[in-house]
Amino acid sequence: MKNILIIEDDLSIANELKDLLDNSGYHGLILQDFDNPLDEIVQIKPDLILLDINIPKINGELLLQKIRKQYTTPVIMVTSRNNEADEVLSMSYGADDYITKPYNPTILLLRINAIFKRMENKNDNLAYHDLKIIPQKGLIQKENTEVLLTKNEMIIFTYLLSKQGNIVTRDELMTDLWNNNEFINDNALTVNISRLRTKLKEIGYENAIETRKGQGYILL
Amino acid sequence: MKISHYLKDKIVFILLYIITSLIISAMLSVFKVNNEAIIGVNVTLFIFIIIYLIYDYLRKNKFYSKFLANLDHLDQKYLIIETLTKPTFYDGEILYDSLYEINKSMNEKVKEYRLNLNSFKDYIEMWIHEVKLPLSSINLMLHNKETLSIPKVSAQLKRLDDDVEQVLYYVRSENAEKDYLIKETNLNKIISNVAIQNKDILLEKNIELEVQNTNIDVLTDAKWLGFIINQIISNSIKYTRDNPVIKISSQDQKDKILLKIYDNGIGIPKRDLPKVFDKTFTGSNGRKITTSTGMGLYIAKKLCQKLGHQITINSKENEFTEVTIIFYKNDFLNIAK
Structure with a gap:
């Protein structure tokens, strides 16, 4: 399980964030010691850091610079300052992403997911059991057969794949689609999922996507 | 003496x-x-x-x-x-006349600030009433636990968020300081951000969102433009008719890029059209719907002016509204490339 360190001085936000991360298959940890944040970071060895810009004792951007001197741990900056200049500055200090409060929790999860995805598969080809998935071509290959997916179906499938074994809500899928400039509505999502199921059936994975009533979908 | x-x-x-x-x-x-x-x-x-x-x-x-x-x-x-x-000797006359001029110009400056401050106070007062609406509705929802539904609460939170953003950008638009950063930004990215912000309400109200040809770079501040587009889309969402559609598209012309945001909503009466960018102008549409401070388009226009964009509006009552943002291309930048 991935450890995510939350550096945030507002306890209520930090706790909610921890719950959000814990419920999404990560392990959330909250930084306790703002006097020596680096020591705690060394101890915890997080896989990713959520760093608020406005933290006590030391400024978030300064801390980011210090972290970058020693580690390559991915960092997402979180801030209530809604300002393009800050964003550019943070990115230049080596932040991997930047998100402003009040953020949509689904978006935050998407960004975290995207960073981990980027780290894990440098090569773009994904795999599901004996299937080879080539997102750029919209192809799923199996030995000598292959099926073509539409852009929407591919977005849905790769998202489910990245969360394989976990329940994915319709809202998450919808947000990921919208994030990829596919502004579809509820009906279209249902249609896309049933088409995706049909296509998976064609290559022998009939019940790969299960519906969990009232919760969402799960790719087994 | x-x-x-x-x-x-x-x-x-x-x-x-x-x-x-x-x-x-x-x-x-x-x-x-x-x-x-x-x-x-x-x-x-x-x-x-x-x-x-x-x-x-x-x-x-x-x-x-x-x-x-x-x-x-x-x-x-x-x-x-x-x-x-007025004295009768020359240096006294100079002093008297200068004092008079200095006083006059200072009075004008003071008046300008007083007007600004007053309109800011008016706006803040209106704004406070405005933010109290989602607050009290969330409060009520929490009280009537049976009717508590997550989409309803998040819709109210979105309203609150929009209000808070608006006051922030109002201050920024009035401020003489240059606190924006113009760089090449992809329109798609900004539009999908705004779309996701409005996703819940768009889906709830069954509004179709069509986005075409927006994979194009413009010179702007991403955050400011996001706010501007959000204001326009919020209006489209507010003033809908049957089978609502919002179409966003862009046109690449020789020296400029046009971003068009079209909706098939209730439109704006012809007599109101020239005034929609005025401060606190609510028009007859605004009076039909309570949550209208009349500031959204005013702030949008001010921000556009600061960024060097142009914003225009075209509408026909009961048919459509189309807002166009015009980004001018920078020849210098192209040469530098």
């Missing part, structure tokens, strides 16, 4: 007089003029000089003593000019 100060101010004149009278006396005695005549010339000169000095002192004293005394007594020193009559 003390006499000693006055004489000190005239010291050069007095010294010159003394030297002149000494030289004249010396010259007259060289030419063997008799002593009585020399004394006579000197006395005459002396009397005229004294008369001049007394006259000059009295008229200046009259003005400056009153000036200083009034200045001392006045609570609001800037009113000094109102208590004085």
Whole structure:
């Protein structure tokens, strides 16, 4: 399980964030010691850091610079300052992403997911059991057969794949689609999922996507 | 005005007089003029000089003593000019006229600030009423736990969030400081951000969102443009008719890029159209719907002006509204590339 360190001085936000991360298959940890944040970071060895810009004792951007001197741990900056200049500055200090409060929790999860995805598969080809998935071509290959997916179906499938074994809500899928400039509505999502199921059936994975009533979908 | 100060101010004149009278006396005695005549010339000169000095002192004293005394007594020193009559000597006139001009320009500046402050106060007051609506509705929802539904609460939170953003950008649009950053930004990215912000309400109200040809770079500040587009889309969401559609598209022209945001909503009456970018203008549509501060498009226009974009609106009542943002291309940047 991935450890995510939350550096945030507002306890209520930090706790909610921890719950959000814990419920999404990560392990959330909250930084306790703002006097020596680096020591705690060394101890915890997080896989990713959520760093608020406005933290006590030391400024978030300064801390980011210090972290970058020693580690390559991915960092997402979180801030209530809604300002393009800050964003550019943070990115230049080596932040991997930047998100402003009040953020949509689904978006935050998407960004975290995207960073981990980027780290894990440098090569773009994904795999599901004996299937080879080539997102750029919209192809799923199996030995000598292959099926073509539409852009929407591919977005849905790769998202489910990245969360394989976990329940994915319709809202998450919808947000990921919208994030990829596919502004579809509820009906279209249902249609896309049933088409995706049909296509998976064609290559022998009939019940790969299960519906969990009232919760969402799960790719087994 | 003390006499000693006055004489000190005239010291050069007095010294010159003394030297002149000494030289004249010396010259007259060289030419063997008799002593009585020399004394006579000197006395005459002396009397005229004294008369001049007394006259000059009295008229200046009259003005400056009153000036200083009034200045001392006045609570609001800037009113000094109102208590004085215009002096008859030249440097006094200059002072009087300058004070008058300075006062006038300062009054204008003060008036400008007062108007700004008043309109800010009006806006904040209106705004506070505005943010209390989602707050109290969330409060009520929490109280009636049975009817508590997550989409409803998040819709109210979105309203609250929009309100808070609006006041932030209002302040930014009024501020003379340059706190934005113009760089090449992809329109797609900004539009999908705004779309996701409005996703829940768009889906709930079954509004179709069509986005075309927006994979294009423009020179802008991503955050500011996001706010502007959000204001426009919020209006489209507010004023819908049947089968609502919002279409966003862009056109790449020779020297500019157009971003068009079209909706098939209730439209704007022709008479209201020229005024929609005015401060606190709500028009007849705004009066139909309660949550309208009339500030959204005003702020959007101000931000556009600061960024160097142009914003125009076209509409037909009961048919459509189309807002166009025009981004001018920067030749210099293309050459630099």
